[in-house]
Structure formats: structure tokens, C-alpha cells
Amino acid sequence: MKSRFHTVLVLSLLLVCSAFGAAEPGGNGDSIQDMQCGGACHGDASINETSSAILSLSSPSTIYVGIPTTLTLTATNLETSSTRLIGLFLLTDMTGHSDTPQDAGWEILSDANGGTMNYLEQTLTPGQNETSISWVVRASTLGSTTFYAAIHHGGGYSSPFFGTTTVGFEVSVEPVPENLPRLAADFAPPTLRMLDTPTELNIETQFTDSIQFEWKSDDGLISNSFVNSTGDNSWTTTIPAALQPTTIQWRVLLEGEGPEQTTPWFTLAAEESSWEVSENAVYLQAFALLFMTAGIVIALQTRFTSKSSPSKYDEAPLVLEELALTDTLSPSQEIAAPPRPVAGLPIGWTEEQWNTHGHDYLAGKHGGGQA
Amino acid sequence: MISSGTFHVVTTELVVGAFSVAGLSFTLCLLLHLGVLKQPSWPPVVDHVAHFTLAFGLAATPFAILSGLSSAPGEGLNSPILVNKMFLSMTGFGFALGCLVSRWRLGNKVWSTTKSAVLHSSSGLAAVGSMLLTASAGGTFARGESLLDLFHLPYEEVLLFPVFISVTGLLLGVIMLVLSWKRMNPSSSVH
Numbered sequence: 001m002k003s004r005f006h007t008v009l010v011l012s013l014l015l016v017c018s019a020f021g022a023a024e025p026g027g028n029g030d031s032i033q034d035m036q037c038g039g040a041c042h043g044d045a046s047i048n049e050t051s052s053a054i055l056s057l058s059s060p061s062t063i064y065v066g067i068p069t070t071l072t073l074t075a076t077n078l079e080t081s082s083t084r085l086i087g088l089f090l091l092t093d094m095t096g097h098s099d100t101p102q103d104a105g106w107e108i109l110s111d112a113n114g115g116t117m118n119y120l121e122q123t124l125t126p127g128q129n130e131t132s133i134s135w136v137v138r139a140s141t142l143g144s145t146t147f148y149a150a151i152h153h154g155g156g157y158s159s160p161f162f163g164t165t166t167v168g169f170e171v172s173v174e175p176v177p178e179n180l181p182r183l184a185a186d187f188a189p190p191t192l193r194m195l196d197t198p199t200e201l202n203i204e205t206q207f208t209d210s211i212q213f214e215w216k217s218d219d220g221l222i223s224n225s226f227v228n229s230t231g232d233n234s235w236t237t238t239i240p241a242a243l244q245p246t247t248i249q250w251r252v253l254l255e256g257e258g259p260e261q262t263t264p265w266f267t268l269a270a271e272e273s274s275w276e277v278s279e280n281a282v283y284l285q286a287f288a289l290l291f292m293t294a295g296i297v298i299a300l301q302t303r304f305t306s307k308s309s310p311s312k313y314d315e316a317p318l319v320l321e322e323l324a325l326t327d328t329l330s331p332s333q334e335i336a337a338p339p340r341p342v343a344g345l346p347i348g349w350t351e352e353q354w355n356t357h358g359h360d361y362l363a364g365k366h367g368g369g370q371a
Numbered sequence: 372m373i374s375s376g377t378f379h380v381v382t383t384e385l386v387v388g389a390f391s392v393a394g395l396s397f398t399l400c401l402l403l404h405l406g407v408l409k410q411p412s413w414p415p416v417v418d419h420v421a422h423f424t425l426a427f428g429l430a431a432t433p434f435a436i437l438s439g440l441s442s443a444p445g446e447g448l449n450s451p452i453l454v455n456k457m458f459l460s461m462t463g464f465g466f467a468l469g470c471l472v473s474r475w476r477l478g479n480k481v482w483s484t485t486k487s488a489v490l491h492s493s494s495g496l497a498a499v500g501s502m503l504l505t506a507s508a509g510g511t512f513a514r515g516e517s518l519l520d521l522f523h524l525p526y527e528e529v530l531l532f533p534v535f536i537s538v539t540g541l542l543l544g545v546i547m548l549v550l551s552w553k554r555m556n557p558s559s560s561v562h
Contacts, residue, residue, distance in 0.1 A: 277451075297490075301477065301490055
């Protein structure tokens with residue numbers, strides 16, 4: 001009875017402790033995510049709480065098909081956990097599946113963190129209770145799309161919080177005016193560059209006679225870079241090297257026959273060179289570790305186990321013992337010939353017969369007991 | 372079809388769950404054979420549970436490794452954590468393999484002496500420890516945190532041997548396996 005009580009007590013403690021492990025307070029990393037990260041953690045209605053954050057989306061008044069535009073999410077009234085980490089979503093649906101901008105035919109060209117994700121994480125500064133975050137997106141079809149935003153964050157007692165925009169934000173995509181200077185329809189801006197290396201940026205445009213390149217760092221100071229033409233609607237410019245991991249934003253001003261255009265601010269993040277290793281050496285060492293550990297374990301186990309008592313079914317030692325005993329009793333090797341009688345060998349016996357059967361003769365067991 | 376990331380989550384949960392039960396069972400085996408626990412009916416039960424769960428976890432391990440490689444962002448082994456995960460999982464695989472082969476070929480004799488029982492339980496526990504460390508490294512890689520962070524394990528440091536040492540270790544391991552296997556299969560006394 002006492003042991004059962006202890007078992008129930010331990011299980012109860014484990015169940016209580018599990019409440020402290022809700023969600024992922026360390027974040028999940030920027031990624032392509034549907035609402036509630038596939039229904040996990042913050043999406044569980046039984047454990048999450050409603051965020052007090054107020055979310056609102058905004059965009060330029062006119063959006064053309066195939067031309068990048070900026071969608072900005074503003075979050076206010078933020079209350080977070082001690083980590084001050086929040087996760088923000090850009091969505092086109094509220095069903096929890098197939099609700100990313102890509103699912104609605106939109107392409108994310110650049111996000112605020114230097115990637116192309118619809119879910120971004122941001123760490124707030126102490127005391128900060130509002131933030132703003134942008135995505136540069138491009139529509140592939142005409143028509144209207146309703147965008148939504150959602151937020152995940154922690155709170156008191158590690159409870160996961162979840163919130164969404166109260167109403168959708170509808171944008172209408174219009175056809176591109178003729179001869180409008182613009183980036184090429186298939187232009188994909190880079191989002192990452194290496195440290196300590198100047199970045200050469202190639203820009204493809206359409207209906208453009210000249211461009212002006214601007215970039216700014218975190219301090220907001222706008223700088224210009226010289227642009228070279230490398231062909232019809234093809235341009236190149238160089239951005240100075242970054243000395244530490246940071247982000248810059250850049251845009252171009254396009255001039256041509258049509259009205260002058262300015263692209264959205266694209267984010268370009270600088271990071272350290274990727275870590276490299278010889279994969280063959282890694283795989284070779286991994287298999288060496290596998291065979292070494294298995295070999296050592298089996299060798300030691302065999303060594304230690306071989307000294308143990310033999311199986312009760314193993315009769316080999318007994319058989320060997322009996323064989324040895326039989327060999328010991330072999331008369332031809334161990335029994336000496338009896339002394340020859342003074343009167344000589346019995347009549348008809350040979351020397352060999354006496355040596356073999358002489359003992360029996362003397363014992364009266366052979367030849368009628370006569371000596 | 373499911374993504375390799377989701378498949379990796381499924382397989383790692385199978386591996387970690389199975390190895391955790393194996394770890395608990397091997398601990399009980401050790402305590403029973405050392406006489407710390409005195410439950411005469413327990414040894415066969417925990418012995419079977421330990422080896423079955425270890426075998427199950429071992430069967431799921433290759434799927435976890437392969438799906439983990441394909442679901443990692445970027446191309447190939449581009450992070451020291453991934454390399455350490457590979458080393459740890461293969462080491463755990465080796466410990467588990469050695470433990471299971473010993474139990475299979477030697478039978479109950481692995482529990483016949485204290486030294487043998489301690490070695491067998493230790494190899495099982497080493498397999499479990501390696502796999503749990505692998506899972507912890509995975510948490511550090513994916514989320515930036517893990518339960519074992521309190522030990523400040525150096526996941527960012529990689530101990531990569533020169534190729535000739537790896538080749539030598541590989542050959543030694545294979546030789547030990549072959550010799551031990553032959554030693555575990557002595558010729559019948561009838562012959």
C-alpha cells in the first residue's frame with residue numbers, strides 16, 4: 001500500500017512539473033509557418049492565453065502585380081515574458097493550414113531579419129511595448145487578397161500567449177501601367193552576405209533609363225553608392241563590407257519614360273562565413289566510433305563472461321575426464337607382466353600370452369586353477 | 372507525404388522515448404545485480420524490457436540520423452552542432468549494438484558475474500546517455516536551448532581526428548568485432 005502511494009505521488013509530481021515546460025520560451029527561429037506553428041504549443045486552446053497585443057497591417061495605397069511592395073505590421077500594447085521574445089506572423093488565412101502568403105500566390109522577397117520568412121522573431125528592449133516589422137512581398141496575380149497577422153509570446157508562469165488581428169487587411173493588386181520603370185519580374189534580391197567582403201549587387205530592371213542606389217544602416221543615415229550600367233536594364237553597384245554581423249537596407253530610385261519609381265527597402269544581413277568541414281572525414285570518424293565502441297563492448301563482455309561458471313548442460317568436462325581415466329587403465333601400458341613361474345610357462349602358453357593373461361592364471365581364474 | 376522535418380521529429384521521439392525506458396531498465400538491472408534492490412521476480416522482466424526498448428530505439432536511430440541530415444537548414448554538415456550530433460549518435464549506436472550482440476550471443480551469462488553485469492549495464496547506459504546528449508544537441512541547434520544547458524556542454528567544439536586515425540580506429544573496431552564474434556562462437560565439444 002505504501003509503495004503504491006509513493007508511485008502515485010511521484011507520477012503526480014511529474015504531471016505537475018510538466019506544466020512548466022509549455023511552449024518554447026527560447027523561440028523557434030524565423031521560418032515559414034502557418035498560424036500557431038502547426039497547432040503546437042501556443043495553438044492549444046486548453047493551455048494558451050489571449051495576448052493583449054494590438055496588431056495592425058498597412059501597405060502602400062497602390063500595389064501592382066509583379067512589383068515588390070511593403071507590408072508593415074505594427075504591434076502595440078505588448079506584454080511579454082522575461083525573455084522579451086515575440087514571434088510575428090504574416091498570414092493570408094486564419095484556418096491554421098495553407099495560410100502563408102506563398103499559399104495565396106505571394107512571394108516574400110525580403111523580411112526584416114534578413115530572410116524570406118513569414119514568421120519572424122524579435123527580442124524587445126526593456127520597457128519596449130510596441131514594435132513594427134516589414135515584409136517586402138510580390139503578387140503574382142491580379143485581384144484582392146486579405147492579409148492577417150498573429151503574435152506568439154510568453155508571459156507570467158511561462159504561459160504561452162496567442163493573438164491575431166481583429167479584422168483582415170485587404171489589398172487589391174492592379175495591372176502595371178505601361179512603361180512604368182520597375183525591377184525585373186524575376187529579380188530576387190539577395191538577403192545574406194559575408195562579413196569583411198564588399199558586396200557586388202547586380203540589379204535587373206525594365207523600362208528604366210537610370211537608377212540611383214541608396215542604402216542605410218541601423219543608425220538610419222542614408223548613403224549613396226555609384227551605379228554602373230552593364231547593359232540594357234542591367235546595373236551593378238558595390239556595398240561596403242560589413243565588419244560585424246548586422247543588417248543594412250537598400251533601395252533604388254528608377255527613372256525612365258514612365259513616372260519615377262522607388263522600390264521598397266530590401267534588407268541585407270551580414271553574417272560570418274559558414275562553418276565548413278570535410279564531410280568524408282566526419283563520416284569516416286563517425287563509423288570508426290561506431291565500430292570501436294561496439295568492438296570494445298563485445299570484446300570486454302566476452303572476456304569477462306568467459307570466466308563465469310559453465311552451463312549445466314555442458315557435459316564436455318565429464319566426458320574428457322572419463323576418456324582420461326580409460327587411457328590410464330590401459331593394460332598394455334600400465335600393468336606389468338607377472339613374474340614367470342619357477343617351473344616355467346604353463347604348457348602351450350607363449351610369452352606374449354603370459355604377459356597378458358598371467359595375472360588371471362595366477363589368480364586361479366584361468367586354466368582350471370592349476371599352477 | 373510529410374516533410375523530412377516532421378519525419379525527423381517523429382523518429383527522434385521514438386528514439387528518445389525508447390532509449391529513456393531502456394536507461395531506466397538498465398539502471399534497475401544494475402541495482403538488482405549489485406544487490407541494492409532485492410526483488411527476485413524483477414531481473415528477467417527488466418532484462419527483457421531493457422533489451423527490447425534498446426533494440427527498438429536502435430532500429431529507429433538510422434531513420435532519425437538520415438531525416439535529421441535532410442531536414443537541417445542549408446547543405447550538408449554546416450554546423451559544429453550537427454557534426455557533434457553525428458558523432459554522439461553513432462557512438463550511442465555502437466554502444467547499443469555491442470550491448471545487444473553481447474546479450475544475444477552470450478545469453479544470461481552477461482549477468483553471471485558482478486563484473487560482467489556492471490559492464491553490460493554500463494554499455495546500455497552509455498548508449499542511452501549518448502542518445503540523450505544527441506537529442507540535447509538537437510534542441511540547442513533548433514531552439515537555442517536544451518534541458519542539459521545547465522552543464523554548459525561544448526557543442527560548438529568539434530574533435531575531428533586526422534583521417535589516418537579514423538581509418539585505424541575503424542579497422543581496429545572491425546577486427547575486435549570479428550575476433551570477439553569468433554570467441555563467442557566456440558566449436559562444439561561434440562566435435
